[in-house]
Amino acid sequence: MAHIIVVGNEKGGAGKSTVSMHVATALARMGHKTSALDLDLRQRTFGRYADNRAKFMQKSGLDLPSPRFHDLPEVANDQLRPGENVYDRRLSAAVATLEPDSDFIVIDCPGSHTRLSQVAHSLADTLITPLNDSFIDFDLLAHIDSDGRKILGPSVYSEMVWNARQLRAQAGLRAIDWVVVRNRMGAQQMVNKQKMGDxxxxxxxxxGFRIAPGFNERVIFRELFPRGLTLLDLKDIGVKGLNISNIAARQELRDLMKSLNLPGVTVSF
Incomplete structure (x- = not known):
């Protein structure tokens, strides 16, 4: 069966689509058959990222290693069983179609609580939660006291992950490997960074989650999106003399992929 990687939290602007595209493309570059789904049916940032990539390759004549992006299939109401949710059927149908010919399926969730996101979390073998390194984003995971030191209790997103874990346990599936990825750490003052780290x-x-290093704030990510490119594509498109910032960003991606510890993956870029 394919290993399902879900990228999610319930807050926009944390870098979910950037992480999704880079993880999926890195896996494809390392020779793994990788499929991708975007569950944000409204904004569809991951899907547009993939569309931009396809258009760039067609225009430039390049054939860059890429994940195979798929839309959720449409399901007519008369195809549903009594009481069945249409989004449950659309997602399960997509995964069932992709699994036989995929090593990995990367699913990008919307930055809000939706039925699709809830179901996707219960399918996750690996759950990646990108988090901007601030207490505003930390509040998504847990409530904390005014000093930023005492955890008062889990927040809504953590409770959703707990429910997903319970569903998987009841179904006899392996536990979710939950990885929280700290993005934009470079923009934080040292005192705040230390408090966040603690x-x-x-x-x-x-x-019960692991912590992995993410991406610092860099202009390069905003430049890559319109062409659908990732950090790993820069040498292929003829960029000469990569600057220090881009080299550092590539190392961040390498560190992230190693931290995920995905089955059968040896990071080789």
Whole structure:
């Protein structure tokens, strides 16, 4: 069966689509058959990223290693069983179609609580939660006191992940490997960064997730999206003399892929 990677949280602007595209493309570049789904049916940022990539390759004549992007199939109401949710059927049909010919399926969730996101989390073998390194985003995972030191209790998103874990346990499936990815750490002052680090470390032990390094804020990510490119494509498109910032960003991606510890993956870029 394909290993399902879900990228999600319930807050926009945390870098979910950037992480999704880079993880999916890195896997494809390393020779793994990788499929991709975007569950944000309204904004569809991951899907537009993939569309931009297809258009760039067609225009430039390049054939860059890429994940195979798929839309959710449409399902007519008369195809549903009594009481069945149409979004449940659309997602399960997509996964069932992709699994036989995929090593990995990368699913990007919307930055809000939706039925599709809830179901996707229960399918996750690996759950990646990108998090901007601030207490505003930390509140998505847990409530904390005014000093930023004492955790008062889990927040709504953590509770959703807990429910997904319960569903998987009841179905006899392996536990979700939950990885919280700290993005934009470079923009934080050292005192805040230390407080965030201490809080996330304490919470990880309490509710059971691993912590991985993410991406710092860099102009390059905003430049890559319109062409559908990732950091790993820069040499292929003829960029000469990569600057230090881009080399550092590539190392961040390498560190992230190693931290995910995905089955059968040896990071080789």
């Amino acid at each position: 809080a996330i470390e304490a919470l990880s032990k309490r509710i």
